[in-house]
Amino acid sequence: MKKLRFICLAAFAFLYSNTTFSQENAAAAQESEATNYDQGFRLGFGINGGIPTDKDYDWSLGGDVRLQYDLSKRTSVTLTTGFTNLFMKDDVKDLGFIPAKAGFKAFIWEDQFYVLGEVGAGFAVTNGYNDTTLLWAPGIGYANKYIDISVRYEDYDKFNTNQVALRLAYGFDL
DSSP states (O other), X not given: OHHHHXXXXXXXXXXXXXXXXXXXXXXXXHHHSOOOOOOEEXXXXXXXEEEESSSSEEEEEEEEEEEEEESSSXXXXXXXXXXXXXXXXXXXXXXXXXXXXXXXXEEEETXXXXXXXXXXXXXXXXXXXXXXXXXXXXXXXXXXXSEEEEEEEEEETTTTEEEXXXXXXXXXXX
């Protein structure tokens, strides 16, 4: 489990540093181009399915709403919330929670492929669970004008689990 966390963090750090380096090299070329980029908001609605990496949970399913503000053509900040349910094995009660995350999204290739890092809290809301957990989620994805597909690793500290999840979303400019 610690190896998986280390690999995910190392991959995120590598992709982020590569993005920063690429953006610095492209800065000179972009100075000659028009610097007027219409900053603005996007809203996306997604469904999520995941496979927890421990043996306590079978699978997860959820939905989310993501508000994105484009800082530039290649960088954005995000706020994400929704509902996720972790389905338990046997006769143990499932765990449902509401995530609240803030993140940073950087497009690294052809203005469509991106890396995303999010951090926030997960608030348990079902079956008598009262915990609130720290959660963090590095991910990679593809987005065009309307569709956003991403894969992320998501860790829930107090829920003693993590997952690899797929997100399919529809988004639009506000």
